[in-house]
Amino acid sequence: MVLGTYKEAVSARATDKQIQKVSQDGGIVTALLSYALDEGIIEGAVVAGPSEELWKPEPLVAMTSDEILSAAGTKYTFSPNVWALKKAVRQYGLEKVGTVAIPCQLQGIRKTQSYPFGTRFLADKLSLIVGIFCMENFPFASLETFISEKMKSSPEVTEKMDIGKGKFWINALGEDIGLPLKETHGYEQAGCNICPDYTAELADVSTGSVGSPDGWSTVLKRTEAGISIFDQAVEVGIIETKSMDDVKPGLPLLEKLAQGKKDNAKKESDSRRELGLPVPF
Amino acid sequence: MLARIKRFLGLGGKPEKQAKPIKPKDDESSQQEVEKVADKPRIGYIHLSGCSGDGMALTENYDILADLLTDMVDIVYGQTLVDVWYEDGNNQNNPQMIDDMPEMDLALVEGSVCLQDEHSMHELKKLREKSKLVCAFGSCAMNGCFTRFSRGGQQAQPKHEAFLPIGDIVQVDCAIPGCPVSPEIVAKTVVALINGDMDYLQPMLDIAGCTYNCGCDLQKNIVNKSLCTGCGTCAMACQTRAIDMREGRPEVNIDRCIKCGICYTHCPRSWFPAEQINKDLGL
Numbered sequence: 001m002v003l004g005t006y007k008e009a010v011s012a013r014a015t016d017k018q019i020q021k022v023s024q025d026g027g028i029v030t031a032l033l034s035y036a037l038d039e040g041i042i043e044g045a046v047v048a049g050p051s052e053e054l055w056k057p058e059p060l061v062a063m064t065s066d067e068i069l070s071a072a073g074t075k076y077t078f079s080p081n082v083w084a085l086k087k088a089v090r091q092y093g094l095e096k097v098g099t100v101a102i103p104c105q106l107q108g109i110r111k112t113q114s115y116p117f118g119t120r121f122l123a124d125k126l127s128l129i130v131g132i133f134c135m136e137n138f139p140f141a142s143l144e145t146f147i148s149e150k151m152k153s154s155p156e157v158t159e160k161m162d163i164g165k166g167k168f169w170i171n172a173l174g175e176d177i178g179l180p181l182k183e184t185h186g187y188e189q190a191g192c193n194i195c196p197d198y199t200a201e202l203a204d205v206s207t208g209s210v211g212s213p214d215g216w217s218t219v220l221k222r223t224e225a226g227i228s229i230f231d232q233a234v235e236v237g238i239i240e241t242k243s244m245d246d247v248k249p250g251l252p253l254l255e256k257l258a259q260g261k262k263d264n265a266k267k268e269s270d271s272r273r274e275l276g277l278p279v280p281f
Numbered sequence: 282m283l284a285r286i287k288r289f290l291g292l293g294g295k296p297e298k299q300a301k302p303i304k305p306k307d308d309e310s311s312q313q314e315v316e317k318v319a320d321k322p323r324i325g326y327i328h329l330s331g332c333s334g335d336g337m338a339l340t341e342n343y344d345i346l347a348d349l350l351t352d353m354v355d356i357v358y359g360q361t362l363v364d365v366w367y368e369d370g371n372n373q374n375n376p377q378m379i380d381d382m383p384e385m386d387l388a389l390v391e392g393s394v395c396l397q398d399e400h401s402m403h404e405l406k407k408l409r410e411k412s413k414l415v416c417a418f419g420s421c422a423m424n425g426c427f428t429r430f431s432r433g434g435q436q437a438q439p440k441h442e443a444f445l446p447i448g449d450i451v452q453v454d455c456a457i458p459g460c461p462v463s464p465e466i467v468a469k470t471v472v473a474l475i476n477g478d479m480d481y482l483q484p485m486l487d488i489a490g491c492t493y494n495c496g497c498d499l500q501k502n503i504v505n506k507s508l509c510t511g512c513g514t515c516a517m518a519c520q521t522r523a524i525d526m527r528e529g530r531p532e533v534n535i536d537r538c539i540k541c542g543i544c545y546t547h548c549p550r551s552w553f554p555a556e557q558i559n560k561d562l563g564l
């Protein structure tokens with residue numbers, strides 16, 4: 001299945017105005033992790049928090065909703081969240097940990113859960129993993145090139161970054177500046193070129209922007225744990241939903257992009273194999 | 282009982298499956314054919330040049346240990362666990378001789394082997410003869426781990442300098458790296474053995490031939506091959522915290538690295554068990 005195994009797809013957003021204001025899309029990640037924290041389903045969450053350098057995230061073990069909120073918004077560069085899971089379990093002593101992960105991070109986490117060779121009493125403490133869709137990621141230097149060289153702006157005045165409608169966007173000083181995605185090609189991380197997973201297929205719940213209108217997110221409910229927490233959050237009114245059939249552009253676009261990513265990954269993997277290089281999938 | 286272990290491990294009830302026979306990697310001896318692992322496997326825990334950390338990990342499965350030892354497996358050899366060991370020469374306190382070593386379905390070998398220690402070499406070769414499956418249990422046995430740094434010159438045996446992963450001396454069928462291995466992987470492996478779930482064990486068979494590891498595996502085999510995504514799994518898994526993530530790439534402090542191989546083993550870009558993961562997640 002091109003979107004992985006899921007039980008139901010919906011379009012959704014957080015009802016909390018504060019979350020809506022700072023979140024990338026529907027605020028699903030922030031709302032779900034905060035709700036899980038309030039309900040005691042998790043005791044803390046590893047998120048991509050701010051660092052001393054603007055737009056360069058640093059994994060943060062968030063122990064409060066405010067800290068989770070401080071990490072809202074997409075940073076289009078590396079945040080090695082999996083690394084901090086150990087900190088959450090060892091230094092913070094958490095028994096139930098939540099996290100947000102892009103597909104490659106999920107691959108590392110899930111492999112650790114199935115084969116916990118050297119990670120004693122860690123994998124069983126990961127209680128909720130919210131996956132986010134990902135087409136590709138960028139080295140920080142690539143972002144600098146886009147913003148400073150190609151868009152003639154600067155990270156300091158940039159308030160939001162987003163990819164959508166064929167462009168890489170920044171909002172700087174109240175103005176939206178778009179860079180055609182064509183111009184970003186060749187600047188993405190090379191490891192992404194063999195990545196076959198667009199929709200975080202191994203997450204408990206996956207979410208992303210594609211498929212839903214601005215301010216809303218597309219959500220795929222996958223595992224029992226994920227379905228249960230998402231449905232609970234909807235029931236108590238933290239998250240509101242619309243049927244995927246009622247929103248534009250809906251699942252067909254998501255499926256098309258996911259298939260495209262798989263096809264490209266296969267092409268690249270095949271050509272690497274031809275060179276005699278190793279490819280894990 | 283098995284149901285309880287599976288619950289403990291978070292495994293769904295798996296259909297009983299006939300184990301595929303494991304092909305010996307060379308035609309050394311026909312005794313190595315494994316048809317189907319016995320329902321109550323006879324297990325040996327052999328301690329060479331190791332620190333007992335892996336044996337302790339085994340015993341840390343507190344919830345299931347008593348039942349495991351009494352109902353699920355027979356530990357037929359193991360000095361620390363069951364006070365059974367065998368000697369080269371005559372010893373009044375222990376009349377068991379190495380040549381009488383019992384047959385085992387699985388021998389878990391902890392520690393590397395010292396070339397200058399005749400007894401260890403003898404014990405290792407004999408257990409290879411007597412065991413259907415030899416498992417390098419922990420990183421020292423698999424790839425040498427920190428015994429790679431040994432160089433002799435110390436009391437009381439200044440000559441004891443060469444410590445090799447056991448795969449350099451005998452054929453090894455499967456390996457469980459870790460320094461130490463996690464209690465969970467021990468339990469999962471034992472359950473897979475009892476169920477004859479060779480699919481689960483396959484990665485451990487595949488890496489058995491790998492007798493050298495180091496933090497530089499990441500740079501050489503992952504980053505240099507354009508496979509790294511900066512996920513951070515290697516840094517999470519490193520048991521000595523020798524890895525920092527810088528600009529989305531692992532940076533190994535080689536003075537801190539003990540060559541256990543855990544970073545490379547856990548990296549999702551070294552090998553990836555997609556089917557097993559989907560099965561475990563119920564996806």
Ligand SMILES: Cc1cc2nc3c(=O)[nH]c(=O)nc-3n(C[C@H](O)[C@H](O)[C@H](O)COP(=O)(O)OP(=O)(O)OC[C@H]3O[C@@H](n4cnc5c(N)ncnc54)[C@H](O)[C@@H]3O)c2cc1C
Nearest residue numbers: 023024025027028029030047048073075134135208209210
């Ligand atoms: C590199 C990257 C590429 C993406 N590509 C796509 C795409 O092609 N199509 C699509 O539909 N969606 C994509 N997304 C997801 C999308 O941008 C939003 O992150 C997602 O919709 C969640 O929005 P939200 O409002 O629910 O989350 P929010 O409530 O805003 O929370 C976002 C969460 O994401 C975490 N996060 C931010 N940056 C990173 C990072 N670099 N690594 C790990 N976690 C991070 C934060 O910690 C925060 O918890 C991508 C995200 C990333 C990080």
Ligand code: SF4
Nearest residue numbers: 104134136137192195
């Ligand atoms: S495209 Fe794949 S490999 Fe690249 S950052 Fe996204 S999930 Fe990771």
Ligand code: SF4
Nearest residue numbers: 496519538539542544
């Ligand atoms: S870097 Fe860490 S995990 Fe990797 S081999 Fe060295 S000690 Fe082991």
Ligand code: SF4
Nearest residue numbers: 509510512513515548
């Ligand atoms: S685990 Fe592998 S892919 Fe992930 S950061 Fe480490 S070397 Fe890179």
